[in-house]
Amino acid sequence: HQLMKKGVSQATLQVAVRCRPLNDFEKSRGYVSITRLVDDKVVIVLDPEHLKEQRETNLDVLKRSKEKQYVFDRALGENATNAMLYNVTVAPLVHGVLRGLNATVFAYGATGSGKTHTMVGDDQDPGLMVLSLRDIFEHISREQEKQFIVECSYMEVYNELLYDLLENSEKPLELREDPKQGAVVVGLKRILVPSADHIFALLREGNKRRKTESTDANATSSRSHAVLEILCTRSDKNCYAKQVYQGKLALVDLAGAERAHETNNAGRQLRDGANINKSLLALANCINALGKRKKKEFVFVPFRNSKLTRLLKDGLCGNSRTIMVATVSACNQQYHHTVNTLKYANRAK
Ligand code: ADP
Numbered sequence: 001h002q003l004m005k006k007g008v009s010q011a012t013l014q015v016a017v018r019c020r021p022l023n024d025f026e027k028s029r030g031y032v033s034i035t036r037l038v039d040d041k042v043v044i045v046l047d048p049e050h051l052k053e054q055r056e057t058n059l060d061v062l063k064r065s066k067e068k069q070y071v072f073d074r075a076l077g078e079n080a081t082n083a084m085l086y087n088v089t090v091a092p093l094v095h096g097v098l099r100g101l102n103a104t105v106f107a108y109g110a111t112g113s114g115k116t117h118t119m120v121g122d123d124q125d126p127g128l129m130v131l132s133l134r135d136i137f138e139h140i141s142r143e144q145e146k147q148f149i150v151e152c153s154y155m156e157v158y159n160e161l162l163y164d165l166l167e168n169s170e171k172p173l174e175l176r177e178d179p180k181q182g183a184v185v186v187g188l189k190r191i192l193v194p195s196a197d198h199i200f201a202l203l204r205e206g207n208k209r210r211k212t213e214s215t216d217a218n219a220t221s222s223r224s225h226a227v228l229e230i231l232c233t234r235s236d237k238n239c240y241a242k243q244v245y246q247g248k249l250a251l252v253d254l255a256g257a258e259r260a261h262e263t264n265n266a267g268r269q270l271r272d273g274a275n276i277n278k279s280l281l282a283l284a285n286c287i288n289a290l291g292k293r294k295k296k297e298f299v300f301v302p303f304r305n306s307k308l309t310r311l312l313k314d315g316l317c318g319n320s321r322t323i324m325v326a327t328v329s330a331c332n333q334q335y336h337h338t339v340n341t342l343k344y345a346n347r348a349k
């Protein structure tokens with residue numbers, strides 16, 4: 001029992017992987033799915049070169065094969081909904097956030113792998129940002145003795161500059177270190193959220209303000225990180241000396257990971273050096289360090305190296321909980337991105 005308390009149940013970093021299904025275009029081109037779930041924790045990626053033989057073998061054979069298996073805290077397949085992902089990742093954290101704990105959830109993966117689908121989603125399948133807020137309000141409605149205030153901010157980190165996604169302003173905001181509050185974004189709009197229904201419109205509006213890439217029209221937002229912060233303040237209803245708790249849930253739709261992979265692969269020598277995404281690399285380094293810390297090795301976590309990691313520090317260290325959702329495409333065309341993402345996520349675990 002003691003071990004449970006110290007180890008598994010207190011795990012501060014959890015990694016989940018999610019495979020997106022082929023879209024109609026991919027199907028029309030005759031592409032196929034190369035990801036297979038062994039169980040709710042293990043994924044196998046079929047090598048497209050050997051695909052023909054492997055497609056004739058069943059999962060039992062695959063399980064015993066030398067094909068690389070990747071193990072995570074959770075693995076979800078092509079049919080999983082955002083709600084299913086939510087229930088096994090973020091849902092267990094909400095109670096703590098309403099009692100003053102910090103938590104951070106981010107989607108990591110190549111452009112087109114499903115990060116925005118996972119975080120924002122649509123009307124049919126609302127994403128983790130929306131589901132979290134709904135759940136927070138659901139919890140609050142059951143608390144008779146306490147009083148809650150829920151506030152949100154939504155911002156973008158683009159080329160190491162911060163922009164408010166709730167405002168029509170092109171002016172970057174300053175990030176300042178406050179001895180008491182930690183990292184503070186000066187002038188960032190923080191809105192009082194009256195109910196979960198209000199968030200969808202805000203997120204959609206905000207996403208329209210995200211920077212797109214002039215050089216590649218398809219790669220919308222592939223270099224920008226969108227950060228939703230939900231601040232929950234709890235106090236007693238009928239009490240003089242009110243005790244106040246503040247918990248923060250940060251949900252991050254990260255920039256496309258393909259450049260980070262390229263950068264790693266090329267030993268940081270990209271063709272166009274300006275494209276190196278400092279924040280993504282810094283976050284990757286922090287996650288690696290946190291992963292090692294989980295294994296009780298002593299490591300220095302380099303939070304100061306980028307805007308994103310400075311911003312998220314509170315939600316990544318101490319007794320905060322972190323969830324990384326690695327998104328991959330099941331499509332054989334995306335083999336290299338998929339393997340790179342899984343390798344990275346596997347290291348973080
Ligand atoms: P990213 O934000 O990683 O670039 P998107 O979330 O925009 O990728 O996903 C690319 C496309 O694939 C979108 O049209 C999206 O609706 C679709 N998609 C992504 N994940 C899923 C999923 N799990 N199930 C169904 N469609 C998905």
Ligand code: MG
Pocket residue numbers: 112115116117220221
């Ligand atoms: Mg996106």
